[in-house]
Amino acid sequence: MTEPVKPRRYHGSLMCPHCGSTTKVRASRSLSALSRETFHQCDDHECGHSFKSITSVSLTIVPSMKPNPDIRIPLSEKVREIARALVALPTG
Numbered sequence: 001m002t003e004p005v006k007p008r009r010y011h012g013s014l015m016c017p018h019c020g021s022t023t024k025v026r027a028s029r030s031l032s033a034l035s036r037e038t039f040h041q042c043d044d045h046e047c048g049h050s051f052k053s054i055t056s057v058s059l060t061i062v063p064s065m066k067p068n069p070d071i072r073i074p075l076s077e078k079v080r081e082i083a084r085a086l087v088a089l090p091t092g
Helices: 077-088
Strands: 023-032 035-042 050-056
Touching: none
Parallel strands: none
Antiparallel strands: 023 035, 035 050
């Protein structure tokens, strides 16, 4: 089971997995329309850890008002519930 999302201040970079310090993004590159590879360096010079991460779009929480027909992102359960309710509405 995954941990619940905890609201906290996020500055767009990961914390160092070894010492817990902040990290700087040194470079990044797009892998696809839905994913990006990012290179990080720990701000604690005594630690010195460098690593890369991959960020990807995994779930639609609020659908786009300008959807790209070439992109397929799974819908959250709440969005699916709303879509099912809209389809079930009587027309006219």
